[in-house]
Amino acid sequence: MDRMTAGVKATARIGARDDGRGGTSLPVLEGDGPLALRRTRGSADEARVMLVGAMSGPLGGDHFTVEAEVAEGARLRVGSAAATIALPGQAKGESRYDVRLTVADRGELHWLPEQLISAQGSELYVTTWADVAATGRLVLREEQVLGRAAEQPGRLTSRLTLCVAGRTVLDQELACGPGAPAGWDGPAVLAGHRAVGQLIVVQPKFAAEPVAARVLGDGAVVVPLAGPAVLVSAVAPDALKLRRVLDEALASLG
Template identity: 40%
Template sequence: MITRVEVVARRGPGGRTVLPVVRASGQLAVRRTGPTTIHLVATAFGPLGGDDAEVSLVVEEGASLTVHTVAAAVALPAREGDRPSVQRVRAAVAGALVLAPEPTVVTARAHHRAELTAELAEGATLAATEHVLLGRAGEEPGRWTGTTRVERAGRPLLHTTVALGPGAPGWLPPVAPRAYAATVSVGARLPVATGQDAVRLPLDDGWTATAWGTELHTVVRALAALEGVGEEVA
């Protein structure tokens, strides 16, 4: 299934955010749930292997947008063959964007690829989180590949790819975490910090943090604790 979502956030009268463009087709629908908040709602189960979803977000100067999902995404294997499912988020941001979806669960034999490409103007802010669990309870893990690219004023800030699950080059027991969480934040700098299987590293005018382990709830807690360490750097 091919899914396309397009949302434009613009500063309207009185400084409030308006959404002049909201379009969705395929596996996702969009609902505005607050003054600057939308939720993506799945209209079909999945994604299945071979599904292709692209979410385009434009946040103009003076506007704010927060994007959530209603429930966890459960990635399932293709009915035939071993094609991955793909979700791409492409964001052009001159205002403030927060991406905070529910977790992605990748079931046995499935391969899900997640891509985030964010092009930020000078003065724009971004906070994006990713929570991943490989396999349901009592199930073998699936495979997940996540790529994040962030540019600010045309300059690269971050380009990273993480591959987890059977077949991924760096995923070999005993280094084989089934749960992973990550945050990238641009607009407030924080120093280096480390925790149990967790690390936060500085970016130019931002930071990125990751945590990994066997259970998603413990990984999410470790990431949250790490994000609270240290004060903003001037």
């Protein structure tokens, strides 16, 4: 497709299955265009996949979609080889990046990509939707950085939705950068910070042992969600500090 006129549409799909021998197989592992998938060395029962950007982007007008499905009893860990940078493009209009995650009973998914950087002049709408069965497990990390070094951010809108056992327990949206609703960088939202992140942990044990709401250091809070799920929200001055805060939060949740 001519990227200059219409942008690029690309989809990557991952399907993880219990192989019946105590491990996890990947019967579906396919990506096209700028979305390449590589299986890496995993553990005895967990498959690992890296998402590799084969082209720059998303640029203006692009639409990327990544889908991961973890079947009953399978375990999957997904990361990315580098940060994703939203850039302005010659094609007009907003770019989109959609992530769709499904975890069946007794399945486990660790979704741990690198940061998304909103470069000056870009316009990106990101959606992440996760559907976890009653006894499924999920660790999901999102990190967004507003602008590169010494650069103003682009327009970034991010929506995060979580369903557990068929019930929506989280549906939130954040808009930042030029054209976003007033106050996005004020004390009630980012308070001047350049990095923002979310960590979701879904564990069946949280149903019997709920996690208490609390503040974690400077700029992070833990909030229990309805059902066996927890949300950690954090802001930080830069990507390095944000990662440190979210890693500490994950360790504290076990």
